[in-house]
Amino acid sequence: MRKRFLRLIPLGIFSCLTVPGVTQAKSDPARLFATNCTLCHGADGSGDTASGKAMHAKDLRSDEVQQQSDAALSEVITKGRGKMPAFGAKIKADDVTKLVAYIRSLAKK
Template sequence: MRKLFLRFIPTVILCCVGQSSVTQAQSDAAKVFKTNCVLCHSADGSGDSATGKALHAKDLRSDEVQKQSDAALTEVITRGKGKMPAFGTKIHPDGVSKLVAYIRELPKKK
């Protein structure tokens, strides 16, 4: 009985840790976006901040951006494009892929 109990505990722990890391990943992406991207792209991704308008930052919720593949968006964030700065040296590839997932969620928040 006791042995069974001991085997049960790690499963429960693993399950809870796994779940909290998912929400952690989402809030991480939100934080990274806020720190690095909001200046030009605004919190909602619209790009209607003063800097965003001046630089012609694209609306990240638009079809023009959303129709691009994850690989293409990853490329832009990593290497930059036009006035969009490169973040490859600043943000880890894991972080960049979380940002891409975050950008995919923006149109749903409209």
């Protein structure tokens, strides 16, 4: 009985993590991305939005973007580049790092 209960714990933790917006903190990268980035980059990072297309934002999932180092991607987010606004004043360095990881995860979907 006890053993069976223990086996259920990881399952419980897993299902909590997959329910969006319930257990996640405010600095959750998915939420940060949704509020600050999807306008141009789209929810999936494709850049397939009116603003993204007008500004020629690249598909964040593409090799061209993914092959850049974490440092290079963080720098674009922090300092901006071309029509990409700088987010350094708005988003903490820690969260920029999380956003880079999030962008990497978009490519794997």
